[in-house]
Amino acid sequence: MALIVQKFGGTSMGSIERIRDFVAKRILEEKEKGNQVVVVVSAMAGETDRLINLVKSITPEPNERDMDFVVSTGEQVSAGLLSITLNHVGHPAIALSGWQAGIKTDRAFTKARILEIDTSRILKHLKEGKIVIITGFQGITEEGDITTLGRGGSDTSAVALAAALKADRCDIYTDVDGVYTADPRIVPEARRIPVLSYEEMLELASLGAKVLQIRSVEFAMKYKVPLRVRSTFTGDEGTLIKEEDETMERVVVRGIAHNKNEARITVVKVPDKPGIAAKLFDALAEANIPVDMIVQNVSVDGYTDISFTVDKNDAAKAEKITKQVADEIGAREVIRDDKIAKVSIVGLGMRSHAGVAGKVFETLAKYGINIIMISTSEIKISCVIDEKFTELAVRVLHEAFELDKEESERVKPV
Ligand code: ASP
Ligand code: MG
Numbered sequence: 001m002a003l004i005v006q007k008f009g010g011t012s013m014g015s016i017e018r019i020r021d022f023v024a025k026r027i028l029e030e031k032e033k034g035n036q037v038v039v040v041v042s043a044m045a046g047e048t049d050r051l052i053n054l055v056k057s058i059t060p061e062p063n064e065r066d067m068d069f070v071v072s073t074g075e076q077v078s079a080g081l082l083s084i085t086l087n088h089v090g091h092p093a094i095a096l097s098g099w100q101a102g103i104k105t106d107r108a109f110t111k112a113r114i115l116e117i118d119t120s121r122i123l124k125h126l127k128e129g130k131i132v133i134i135t136g137f138q139g140i141t142e143e144g145d146i147t148t149l150g151r152g153g154s155d156t157s158a159v160a161l162a163a164a165l166k167a168d169r170c171d172i173y174t175d176v177d178g179v180y181t182a183d184p185r186i187v188p189e190a191r192r193i194p195v196l197s198y199e200e201m202l203e204l205a206s207l208g209a210k211v212l213q214i215r216s217v218e219f220a221m222k223y224k225v226p227l228r229v230r231s232t233f234t235g236d237e238g239t240l241i242k243e244e245d246e247t248m249e250r251v252v253v254r255g256i257a258h259n260k261n262e263a264r265i266t267v268v269k270v271p272d273k274p275g276i277a278a279k280l281f282d283a284l285a286e287a288n289i290p291v292d293m294i295v296q297n298v299s300v301d302g303y304t305d306i307s308f309t310v311d312k313n314d315a316a317k318a319e320k321i322t323k324q325v326a327d328e329i330g331a332r333e334v335i336r337d338d339k340i341a342k343v344s345i346v347g348l349g350m351r352s353h354a355g356v357a358g359k360v361f362e363t364l365a366k367y368g369i370n371i372i373m374i375s376t377s378e379i380k381i382s383c384v385i386d387e388k389f390t391e392l393a394v395r396v397l398h399e400a401f402e403l404d405k406e407e408s409e410r411v412k413p414v
Contacts, residue, residue: 003166004167004171005040005169007173008023013082015044023082023173027039036126037132038165039133040158041075041079041135044074052071075098075135092131093132096122097138102122103139103157103160105147109148114160117161122134122161136154138157152213159219174229174231176229177234178236179196181398187394187395195248198220201227203344203379203380204257208260208342250411252412264373265315265336267306267333268335269333280322283324287321289314291310292311293382293384340385341387343390344380350379351378360383
């Protein structure tokens with residue numbers, strides 16, 4: 001008998017009909033195989049936004065404990081509705097809120113981290129033969145206050161529970177049938193990726209493929225929980241995300257991600273001497289602004305330019321801070337550009353296969369797409385380009401690396 005954790009997102013839980021016709025069906029399929037099932041649910045689609053808007057209509061800066069008190073309720077409703085549905089058709093189930101399920105977090109309201117899970121109550125109900133349904137997204141502090149885990153946090157609840165329960169698998173059911181080689185709305189030929197490594201998924205997720213909350217993938221990697229992203233509506237196999245194995249490096253490029261949510265800030269004519277970059281990036285860190293790419297030009301006559309990218313939401317604040325620092329250090333000016341996009345290709349095989357970067361640059365050049373910034377890691381190459389070329393860049397790179405072909409046709413010797 002296996003123990004399976006299933007997580008259902010907001011669209012899957014979106015109506016009573018969907019809960020009855022699809023969610024309950026997926027749960028019972030697993031149950032009928034003789035497995036124990038723990039289910040983690042999101043709030044019904046749109047509900048968390050609705051609750052946040054209610055709060056924000058009172059004040060833009062609510063007390064965060066109150067905020068979590070309100071927004072955590074969406075998950076309680078959907079967990080209860082699912083339990084009622086299952087019990088109604090004769091399948092014993094029990095709904096548990098975060099605190100009832102023993103999910104303990106720190107006190108970072110609205111973005112809390114799970115510290116530990118006391119699984120005793122869950123195990124007790126599983127032993128009784130029940131389907132245990134747990135609210136995603138929420139936990140409890142040592143003092144007994146309700147917290148939430150940040151937007152998309154139910155993924156992390158599910159993975160953390162799977163790790164704590166030593167589940168055999170964690171299935172993330174959603175409205176897409178897996179992780180794709182590129183956004184299928186941009187590239188109709190994009191293919192479902194059958195298997196990928198945690199590292200590749202982390203890169204794809206942080207580069208803008210919004211299938212899973214990044215923290216949930218980090219958690220899965222740390223505790224080696226195999227994850228499957230699959231569709232509630234088809235029940236197909238989906239995409240398996242697991243530990244890397246020897247065969248995975250044979251596919252050079254696994255997928256392409258894009259992100260239009262960054263802005264670039266350039267400090268022009270900065271005196272080129274020690275301590276300048278430290279001053280600027282310390283000031284940004286102080287203001288809690290994460291910086292993504294950083295590029296510094298070659299120095300000419302003792303001056304240089306520094307460019308970096310930040311999330312668009314932080315761009316105004318980052319620009320203001322940068323201008324202050326620029327004045328102090330005697331830089332000429334600060335330019336902000338919100339009309340950029342980052343296009344990235346990801347694949348474990350880049351470690352052992354040469355020529356990938358060259359092919360990316362050549363392909364973009366062929367279509368007249370100028371590269372504004374470049375950054376690389378062992379398993380990815382990212383280019384910042386003009387936002388208006390995003391879709392074109394994704395399409396031509398997808399074609400150049402033949403991602404429309406089956407992986408088995410693209411296998412290269414290591
Ligand atoms: N309901 C929460 C949200 O909308 C958590 C989740 O769905 O994962 O962000
Ligand atoms: Mg989600």
